[in-house]
Amino acid sequence: MSELQRQLQLAKVYRKLKFLVVDDFENFRLSVRQMIRAFGVENIETASNGEDAVARCENESFDIVLCDYNLGDGKTGQQVLEELRHNKILKHTSIFVLITAETSKDMVMGALEYLPDGYITKPITKAVLQKRLDGMVEQREALKPINDAIDKDQIDKAIELVNKEIQSQTKYVTWCLRKLASLYYQKGEFELARKIYEDVLSRRDIGWAQLGLGKVQVAMGDYQEAIDGLTGLLSQNNNLIEAYDWLAEAQVRKGRARDAQKTLQDAVAISPFAILRQTKLADVSNKLKDVEGAADAFRNCVKLGHNSVHESPDNYLNLGRCLSDLSEGDKSELGKKRAKEAVQTLSRVGKKFKDDDNVKMSALLIESRVYKGQGDENKSKATLAKAQSSMDMEFASAETTLEFAKTLYSMGEESQAEQLLCELAEQNANNKAVLHEIEELLDEPVSLQKKVKARKLNKKGITAFEGGDLAEAIKVFSDALESTPKHPGLNLNIIQVMLKQIKEQGGNPELKRQCVACLANVKHIPAQHRQYKRYMHLVKKVEALN
Numbered sequence: 001m002s003e004l005q006r007q008l009q010l011a012k013v014y015r016k017l018k019f020l021v022v023d024d025f026e027n028f029r030l031s032v033r034q035m036i037r038a039f040g041v042e043n044i045e046t047a048s049n050g051e052d053a054v055a056r057c058e059n060e061s062f063d064i065v066l067c068d069y070n071l072g073d074g075k076t077g078q079q080v081l082e083e084l085r086h087n088k089i090l091k092h093t094s095i096f097v098l099i100t101a102e103t104s105k106d107m108v109m110g111a112l113e114y115l116p117d118g119y120i121t122k123p124i125t126k127a128v129l130q131k132r133l134d135g136m137v138e139q140r141e142a143l144k145p146i147n148d149a150i151d152k153d154q155i156d157k158a159i160e161l162v163n164k165e166i167q168s169q170t171k172y173v174t175w176c177l178r179k180l181a182s183l184y185y186q187k188g189e190f191e192l193a194r195k196i197y198e199d200v201l202s203r204r205d206i207g208w209a210q211l212g213l214g215k216v217q218v219a220m221g222d223y224q225e226a227i228d229g230l231t232g233l234l235s236q237n238n239n240l241i242e243a244y245d246w247l248a249e250a251q252v253r254k255g256r257a258r259d260a261q262k263t264l265q266d267a268v269a270i271s272p273f274a275i276l277r278q279t280k281l282a283d284v285s286n287k288l289k290d291v292e293g294a295a296d297a298f299r300n301c302v303k304l305g306h307n308s309v310h311e312s313p314d315n316y317l318n319l320g321r322c323l324s325d326l327s328e329g330d331k332s333e334l335g336k337k338r339a340k341e342a343v344q345t346l347s348r349v350g351k352k353f354k355d356d357d358n359v360k361m362s363a364l365l366i367e368s369r370v371y372k373g374q375g376d377e378n379k380s381k382a383t384l385a386k387a388q389s390s391m392d393m394e395f396a397s398a399e400t401t402l403e404f405a406k407t408l409y410s411m412g413e414e415s416q417a418e419q420l421l422c423e424l425a426e427q428n429a430n431n432k433a434v435l436h437e438i439e440e441l442l443d444e445p446v447s448l449q450k451k452v453k454a455r456k457l458n459k460k461g462i463t464a465f466e467g468g469d470l471a472e473a474i475k476v477f478s479d480a481l482e483s484t485p486k487h488p489g490l491n492l493n494i495i496q497v498m499l500k501q502i503k504e505q506g507g508n509p510e511l512k513r514q515c516v517a518c519l520a521n522v523k524h525i526p527a528q529h530r531q532y533k534r535y536m537h538l539v540k541k542v543e544a545l546n
Contacts, residue, residue: 010134011040013141018043018060022053022067023099024233030064032099035126039133050075050307057089062342063140064133065090069100075307078273081114083309093145095136099124109271113241142172146179159183181212190216207233211243226250241271245280252284260284261293266299275304275311282318291448295322302345311315313359316349320366325448328373335374342370358400361391365403369410373447384411398424398434402441409445414486417445420526425526435528442525443487450483457483458490465493470501481521488531491518495538502545515542 021039023029029046036044045060047053050071057065065084069077077098097118102108112119118132140147146165149158162180166173178198184193197213200206210233217226230247233240244267251260264281268274282297283326298319305311323342327335346363353359364387371380384407393401401424407419421438426432444451457480464473477494484490494520498511519542522535529535 010137013137014040015042017041017063017137018045020045020047020053020056020060020062020065020067022047022050022065022071022077024048024068024070024072026067032124032129035064035124035129036133039081039130041069048078049073050080054089055081057084059450062092062094063095064095064137066097066099069098069102075281078114079308081116086309092150093140093144095140097132099135105256105270106272109239109241109273113271113274139172139175142170143175146176150183155183155187178208178212185212185216185219190220194220207237207240211240211246214243214246214250218246218253221253223250223254227254227256238266241267241274245277248280248284257284257288261288261290268297272300273304275292275301275308278304279310279312279315282315286318286322289452291322292327295319295326299354313349313356316345316352317359317362317366320346320349320363324366324370324373327370328447329449331374337353339370339374343367346370357390357395358397361387361396361400362403364424365400365407370406372410380411396430398431398437402434402437406445409441414445418442422524422526425528429528438526439529439531442529443489444484445486446484454480454483454487454490458493461493461497465497470497472503473497474501476530481518486521486524488522488529488535491521492531492538494518495542499538499541499545507545512542512545515545 014036019036021029021032021036021044023032023046023507026048029048033044033046041238045056045062047056048071051074052073053065053067053071054163056062058457067077067080071077071080075083077100081096081098090096095117095119098116099120099122101122103121108119113490118137120132121127143165146158146161149155149161159180162176162183165176166180170176177200177542181193181196184190184196184344194213194216197209197216200209201213214226214230214233217223217229226492227247227250230243230250236246237243246264248260248267251257251263261281261284264277264284267277271277278300282294282301285291285293285297298315301312301315302319305315320342323338323345327338327342329335330338346367350360350363364383368380368383368387371377371383387404387407387535391400393404396404401420405417405420405424408414408420419444425435425438428438444454446454457476461473461476461480464470464476474494474497477490477497479492481487481494495515498515502508502511515538519535519539525532525535
């Protein structure tokens with residue numbers, strides 16, 4: 001086909017397409033409109049901001065969206081694409097092109113993560129725009145039946161059409177192989193997806209296939225293989241951001257949370273504007289008890305959440321929790337600054353999500369702990385009373401109930417907190433996530449500093465026990481219990497050591513008395529607690545002592 005014939009054919013296609021041009025400057029919208037009219041486009045609409053662009057796409061179907069990155073106040077072009085992708089508003093048959101004058105690596109990496117079909121830097125000319133659009137439109141037309149089937153959720157039909165396209169050996173074979181593997185992955189047919197990626201890699205070491213293979217390996221539980229492959233991939237191309245995400249996922253599932261944290265930190269250093277990755281980093285840091293690291297990541301989540309479809313009250317509340325823990329008992333300037341930031345953050349979430357009673361209650365409960373941690377008893381009690389006055393425990397979520405119990409602990413109301421948690425455990429006997437949170441709180445209802453101290457001593461005590469130094473183990477576990485006197489694990493650990501020492505010494509009334517006292521410290525745990533069976537076993541052992 002000659003170039004003239006190609007352009008005539010493209011002009012016929014352009015006439016059928018519906019365009020949306022999004023930019024906050026009217027002159028630019030008019031300029032782009034004139035350019036694409038010259039291609040034969042007749043149906044062109046415009047939007048001056050991100051919110052209007054999303055609304056238009058919700059109500060109308062556009063074949064091509066040309067969207068500037070900087071749209072003034074409100075959503076950025078990246079956030080528009082993010083929302084259209086997340087809510088599945090943008091069809092697979094549609095084309096989304098980001099246009100921007102920004103060239104910073106942070107911005108470019110962030111924008112490209114949401115997979116626009118095209119990316120064009122300003123200033124743009126008619127020739128540049130046409131050259132870029134022509135190729136995308138030709139591919140759209142050639143592969144439209146496949147993408148149309150995907151849009152209609154006809155995955156088996158899409159797979160059939162992709163296979164036909166591959167057999168015809170068109171210039172889109174590589175696209176088809178990637179799409180076929182992703183469709184098998186979507187269906188859960190991981191072996192078929194794996195075979196495609198491995199066949200491609202047997203011929204050529206290519207990044208997308210190695211990344212796809214890593215995703216499949218994670219899905220199939222082959223975590224070490226995924227870690228090895230994705231680590232090798234990143235050593236060749238450290239800007240392949242999605243590979244960091246899957247490497248971190250494999251590391252978490254392999255039990256290497258510390259490695260996962262480092263992987264995610266490397267990723268956000270390259271591309272800091274992806275809110276979901278920041279949330280993942282915050283969660284991993286939280287599990288590692290790296291409260292400062294978690295606070296930094298949650299702070300970024302709150303900032304990035306502005307105008308984002310992924311904005312969540314959880315990020316505000318979690319930031320408040322971290323700052324509450326970090327400022328507890330810290331009267332230094334830094335401690336006061338953290339407490340002030342916590343109160344401001346919790347006030348914002350209460351106003352921003354004012355229709356969510358559980359969010360408002362949780363925010364007040366955390367705020368009460370912030371004041372308590374700074375020694376302001378009056379404000380702490382007043383804030384707690386405000387929360388309680390509007391709290392209906394019958395309709396409170398499990399998360400809010402946990403927040404209430406944690407606040408009761410901070411106020412010294414241990415019995416009330418334990419009763420509340422035992423009732424919650426009974427109500428959520430089959431909810432592993434809630435039971436885990438209950439156990440964590442029952443185990444360590446104390447300040448961050450005391451938790452850290454107790455954990456270090458617990459490890460030291462276990463080492464002494466394993467080394468046969470029973471007296472040292474008992475001493476260290478006893479020191480740890482001064483920080484967390486009702487910790488089930490610590491109490492049961494020291495009982496086991498004392499029982500062994502009693503056996504070796506042929507009886508010791510004082511040690512038996514201490515065993516009974518430690519059992520009393522643990523009697524509050526519910527039957528659903530992971531340590532309950534061990535507790536009951538040791539009760540029988542202690543009762544059997546002479």
